[in-house]
Amino acid sequence: MNNNHNMDGMTNMPPPTSTTMQQHHHTMMHMTFFWGRNGEILFPGWPGTNKGMYALVLIFVFFLSFFVEFLSHVKFDGKKGSGPVIEGLVRTLVHGLRVGLAYMIMLAVMSFNGGVFLVAVAGHALGFFVFGTSVFRKEQPVDDKQSDLSPMICAA
Numbered sequence: 001m002n003n004n005h006n007m008d009g010m011t012n013m014p015p016p017t018s019t020t021m022q023q024h025h026h027t028m029m030h031m032t033f034f035w036g037r038n039g040e041i042l043f044p045g046w047p048g049t050n051k052g053m054y055a056l057v058l059i060f061v062f063f064l065s066f067f068v069e070f071l072s073h074v075k076f077d078g079k080k081g082s083g084p085v086i087e088g089l090v091r092t093l094v095h096g097l098r099v100g101l102a103y104m105i106m107l108a109v110m111s112f113n114g115g116v117f118l119v120a121v122a123g124h125a126l127g128f129f130v131f132g133t134s135v136f137r138k139e140q141p142v143d144d145k146q147s148d149l150s151p152m153i154c155a156a
Contacts, residue, residue, distance in 0.1 A: 033114045041111045042104065054115075061108050061116050062123040064101055069127025071098040 037047060037054035041061075047053035076094050109120050130136055 031112065033112050033117065035114045037115075039111055039113055041108050041113060041116055057108075058115055058119045061105065062119040064108075065105055065120045065123025066127040066130075068098055068101050068105065069124055070131050071101070073128075073131035 037051060038049050039047075041047060041057050047057045071094055076090050105120050109117050
């Protein structure tokens with residue numbers, strides 16, 4: 001019997017030393033909301049401890065959320081005379097872009113940074129106000145059934 005395995009088949013490993021802990025755990029992953037600029041959001045080392053970079057992260061997440069609402073509420077039709085295949089491809093590409101960006105926002109919010117959460121919600125709310133309501137529309141939509149959005153959509 002091999003002495004390197006215990007009863008459940010797990011390999012016995014030596015306890016971590018301070019050197020191995022520093023190599024593998026250089027940043028702390030928050031599992032509850034925290035209010036501060038120190039952390040990692042979307043990319044390693046971003047924003048770090050720099051106040052300016054944290055402000056850039058907040059602006060980036062805000063505009064990303066705002067842009068997702070734009071993509072969610074603007075109707076993208078192909079050029080007049082283009083076939084249904086071209087129109088379908090354009091709508092599919094826009095849908096893929098919208099979903100990909102929405103997942104990126106979700107991952108940013110999963111950093112549990114309170115500021116990131118607030119600007120993501122604010123970006124979605126302002127984007128909905130501008131693009132999803134009739135406040136800034138010159139003409140009222142005749143038929144809501146022509147929307148590209150699922151009636152149960154939840155923009156994350």
